Amino acid sequence: MINEQRAIADQIIDVPxxxxxxxxxxxxxxxxLESLRTYxxxxxxxDEYPDKVRASLNGFSGRQGYAGRTYYIGFNWQLD
Known part of the structure; x- marks a missing residue:
């Protein structure tokens, strides 16, 4: 069983x-304030990217949905 799975995996995945x-x-x-924080x-x-692997959990393109570098700004405001 393991050898059969390995043969299939070698066909699908470029590098194991x-x-x-x-x-x-x-x-x-x-x-x-005690109730207001900004960040x-x-x-x-x-801006690092993971290896591109065909048929990975990320889809057939390998990096599908990976955003790279992203910026964000926000605030937390606690209402009592």
Whole structure:
């Protein structure tokens, strides 16, 4: 059974192993009042992408839906 699965996997997946990669997120915030906080940040600061693997869990393109570097800003306001 394992050999049969391996043969099928070799047909679908280009490389059976995907190298590791790191991405870095950074966020800065400020507490204005006890009930109000603002923040700004960057996800995937270095704009790294995972390996492109055919037929991975991400779909046949391999990186489908992966955003790369993104920026965000927001606030938390607690209403009592």
């Amino acid at each position: 192993y995907v190298k590791a990669y790191r991405n870095h997120d950074i966020q800065v915030g400020y507490q204005w 700004i940040g960057i996800r995937n600061l270095t």
